[in-house]
Amino acid sequence: MFQDFTAQTDPSQGAGRLAALRGRLAAEGLSGFLVPRADAHQGEYVAARDERLSWLTGFTGSAGFCIVLPGIAGVFVDGRYRTQVRAQVDLAMFTPVNWPEVKPGDWIADHLAEGVIGFDPWLHAVDEIAKLETALAGSGVILRPCANMVDAIWPDQPEPPQGRAFLHPEALAGESSASKRARLAEGLRAAGQRAAVITLPDSLCWLLNLRGADVPRNPVLHGFAVLHDDGRVTLYADPAKFDAETRAGLGDHVTLRPVAAFVPGLHSLPGPVRIDPASAPVSVAQELEDAGVAVATGDDPCALPKACKNGAEIAATRAAHLRDGAAMVRFLAWLDATAPQGGLTEIAVVEALEGFRRESNQLHDLSFDTISGAGPNGAIIHYRVTEATNRAVAPGDLLLVDSGGQYLDGTTDITRTIAIGEPSEPDARDCYTRVLQGMIAVARTRFPKGLAGRDLDALARAPLWLAGYDYDHGTGHGVGAFLSVHEGPQRISRLSNVPLVPGMILSDEPGYYREGAFGIRLENLIVVREAPPLGDHRAQYDFETLTFVPFDRRLILPDMLSASERGWLDGYHAEVLAKIGPLVDGAALEWLKTACAPL
Incomplete structure (x- = not known):
């Protein structure tokens, strides 16, 4: 908790x-x-x-x-x-x-x-x-x-983490580690490279169909890996983290060695050896160069394949989002019933939401520490409540709740902003509706093949720009499949020139923050897919929405929405009711029916 x-x-x-x-x-x-x-x-x-x-x-x-x-x-x-x-x-x-x-x-x-x-x-x-x-x-x-x-x-610096490593089922991964290693090794051979050094925890976990517990909220293993051009992998990690079953599951072509052997292992590699200069530590490059090993620079070979989820990963992620959506609906129904009684705090909100997620008995962990910001605390974009900052959730507040779960079949991330009674800020509804318009604009867009996140970022900001507003974060980040909730290289951001391609999961989360008053953020996860043929049949992509939780109707100004925006929202809420309704009952179901009624 x-x-x-x-x-x-x-x-x-x-x-x-x-x-x-x-x-x-x-x-x-x-x-x-x-x-x-x-x-x-x-x-x-x-x-x-x-x-x-x-x-x-x-x-x-x-x-x-x-x-x-x-x-x-x-x-x-x-x-x-x-x-x-x-x-x-x-x-x-x-x-x-x-x-x-x-x-x-x-x-x-x-x-x-x-x-x-x-x-x-x-x-x-x-x-x-x-x-x-x-x-x-x-x-x-x-x-x-x-x-x-x-x-x-630092006299009492904690010891290195000792989380247990475990196998990620091939049925959920959608591809064996051997197959992944073989196709990435083929790319190394085509580039004339003998090996690649992999340092990012989620990359080595994806490649080997492993998961771990070395980082809070992220099911990743600390270690280094060397992918050889014949598909073999040398994994440098603490052997104590691996039980007999996990060691056996690595297979004959993955060699587990202690971390202390990593630098000597670098010295013995035949070159050229690929490193990703955006993520490889300076020491890795220096050790290779000092040993006379030829160094080639290039992208982490796992980054793009990991980002492009296969059919099994997308299907599993859909299932995780339905389960998570049901937990969110039960939470929001509870919140609406509990908040008017008074006495609710930001920490109580965090604890209640985690409790609803755990009811499924399938929650592995949260995907990050829940952001529960009431009133002015909601304007702190990545606010994390503590005992010292714990604020009462009071009438007139906007409550921003950004949360997610790690399930064996997927990683979720959702933000909803909820009115606690009548908003104390007179323009809160106007701001909320503009954020919602921006989120809808991204969710329903079609775009030509080859466009990157930077090409879509302005769609989410345009309604806010019209009022002289903006927000100081990207519109969306990549999301892993039972991996890190923030995953590259894809983003929806002014800074991202990585083309969006089918299978990439991203967040769609514009916001608005008024320091000392309130914060608003709305977030769904979306996945890139091929768009159906239209017009002159140019290659285009669009997004499938993965998150199914209603928005707070009390904060929406319907007259600000265009007919197409209202159509999208009513259609979305109808789909929420159809998908989540069978997963909840009692007061939560009645609440959901009201929350999903057409505007």
Whole structure:
């Protein structure tokens, strides 16, 4: 149930920890140090041992980094976290920096005339350091790989995770590991490459049809893998995580070796060896180069195949979403009955929703810590309630609930914003309806083959732009199949040039946030598919909606919707009732019938 993660970090300790870090840097002859939120595997999510950024600064967001210099320590965060970072760090010690608008190289040049900045080469990708070195070229500042300076001052740093590895059934994966390895190896041979190094946890789990428990809320295994051009894989992971059944399930062509053997294994590889400079740690490239192994750069060979779900994965994900939709409907019916009585808190909402999901007895875990933000807390885009911030859910509030589940057959992610009585903000309905219009625009669009997420992002923002509004996050992220709830390379974002292709699952989640007042976000998951022939029969794609949960009719201004928007919404609600109605009963079913009535 609910866990308060503030025990992992203590912002009041920031001054002492920062002083200790600077003392360590001075002793090592360093002028600064880079502190990312990253681990050696370069996944988005990290274990407690790797939460160096939050331990040092107090900032608990899932993305960001700190650059510690002698006179200033900048905490770089994107638009999702700018409200949160100011609330979490000691502003006398740490300076929030708007990133990516402010480039790290420019910021360093503004605050350090000359010196040496250290970085842990296992915690930074090749491209990341190369870009920073280019930005600093010609200045008096250089970068130097070194031991991790935060680890040196963290006396009670947690031990590495020891989650159990387990097999993911081929019936749900839709393809054997042997088949995946064979077709990716063929690609290596075609490129003239002898092997590829895989560091991303979800990539190696997808390739080997494995799952694990080394990262909270993500069923992934920590390890490194080398895919050879004959389809063999050498997996470097803690053997203690594998029972006899799982070891046997890996097959004869997957060799399990301890993590300590990884670097010697790199040294012995025949080249060229592919690394993905966007995700491979600097140390991997450096070890290969030092051993005289030829290095080739290219995309992680698992990334695109993993993103393009096969028929079995999509069918399984549909089933997971129906189960999850039923839990959400029972929760929303409970919320509508409970909130008017008073006494409800954000934590109570989190606990109740998880309870409804667990009723199916098929929930493996949540897919991330539930965001339950009432009133002004809803404006903190990635808000995570704690005992200290726990707010009563009061009449007049908008309650933003962003949540999801990890099931063996799929990963879910859904956001709904709910009115608690009459909204206290007079334009709340206008804002909600504009967010809904943007979500509908993406859901019902057709688009030519070859377009990327950046080409669709504006569709979701246009209704908000007309009112002078916008939001500081992407419109959608990729989602895994019983893997990470955030999965690349696909996104619906101004920054994404990856073409969308059938089988890719994405979120569709525009929002609007008014600091100090309320937040609105609406989110369904969608999957790219081939669109039926139309017009001159150009190749086009559209989206199948996977999420089936009603929107709050009390916050919709029907007159703002066009006839086609109303038609989509009424059709969607009719489908919700048809699909979810048979899965619920009693008060939840009666609530659902009312919630799904035509506008």
